[in-house]
Amino acid sequence: MMATRRGVIEVIDFHKSFDKKTIHSGVNFYVRKGECLGLIGGSGTGKSVLLRSLVGLEKPDQGQILIDGKDIVPMREAELVEIRKKVAYAFQGGALFDSMTVHDNLAYPLREHSKLSTSEIDKQIQEQLEEFGLLGTDKLYPASLSGGMQKRVGLARAIMMRPEVVLLDEPTAGLDPYNTKRIQESILSLKSRGVTSILVTHDMPTVYAVCDKVALLYEGRIGEQFTIEQLRQEPPGIMSQFINGESA
Numbered sequence: 001m002m003a004t005r006r007g008v009i010e011v012i013d014f015h016k017s018f019d020k021k022t023i024h025s026g027v028n029f030y031v032r033k034g035e036c037l038g039l040i041g042g043s044g045t046g047k048s049v050l051l052r053s054l055v056g057l058e059k060p061d062q063g064q065i066l067i068d069g070k071d072i073v074p075m076r077e078a079e080l081v082e083i084r085k086k087v088a089y090a091f092q093g094g095a096l097f098d099s100m101t102v103h104d105n106l107a108y109p110l111r112e113h114s115k116l117s118t119s120e121i122d123k124q125i126q127e128q129l130e131e132f133g134l135l136g137t138d139k140l141y142p143a144s145l146s147g148g149m150q151k152r153v154g155l156a157r158a159i160m161m162r163p164e165v166v167l168l169d170e171p172t173a174g175l176d177p178y179n180t181k182r183i184q185e186s187i188l189s190l191k192s193r194g195v196t197s198i199l200v201t202h203d204m205p206t207v208y209a210v211c212d213k214v215a216l217l218y219e220g221r222i223g224e225q226f227t228i229e230q231l232r233q234e235p236p237g238i239m240s241q242f243i244n245g246e247s248a
């Protein structure tokens, strides 16, 4: 994937309203190859809509979304299917197929989008299960897994196609410290492979553990953006208030 002038992902002047309610009024940011951007902001500020837009599941009213330098906003479904192979979106909540075993959930993207043989698919699934601490769960159905395990299966499935970009929507929400740590490790392992990511979360310890920079979505825009180093040294303005629970 060729990096653009500014990054693998670049969002320019993104506007989105639902009915008469303006959610985004000129969002700008970029993420360089291999970086993890933490995207924080109050509930309902439009973080999920922004992530969904990055894979073409929503269209902005105005603005550009450059993936690899190409604007995906005007793209039709056939082209977006190709984009979604490069950019994986791990849904808030996991979104597993309840009627399929863990094995079949993980096999699904490969059966749909690759020409791999059954034995090659099985091998990749075993590797992924091992990486995510899920060995032995392959014959189980999602309903019999804990919430933390379901989330890990969801993340494992999202990255089965070895995407170059991963969008994570609150991957640690509601998880205990053990499962949170496993998710953090998975994100770090993606990073070590050069995968670019955006992490939407309220979980600041995870932001500090895995992100390179943090952006705050506030009043329809990215109000402030800082590197983790800046954030550690000199907690600035609105972001500091947000993190410390002094503003939404």
Ligand SMILES: Nc1ncnc2c1ncn2[C@@H]1O[C@H](COP(=O)(O)OP(=O)(O)O)[C@@H](O)[C@H]1O
Binding pocket: 018, 023, 041, 042, 043, 044, 045, 046, 047, 048, 049, 050
């Ligand atoms: N399809 C939709 N139709 C109407 N309103 C929507 C739709 N999707 C999201 N919204 C609204 O847009 C706002 C932002 O939603 P969302 O991106 O889910 O927020 P966040 O993820 O930051 O909590 C919310 O007010 C939500 O109700």
Ligand SMILES: [Mg+2]
Binding pocket: 047, 048, 049, 092, 169
């Ligand atoms: Mg959300």
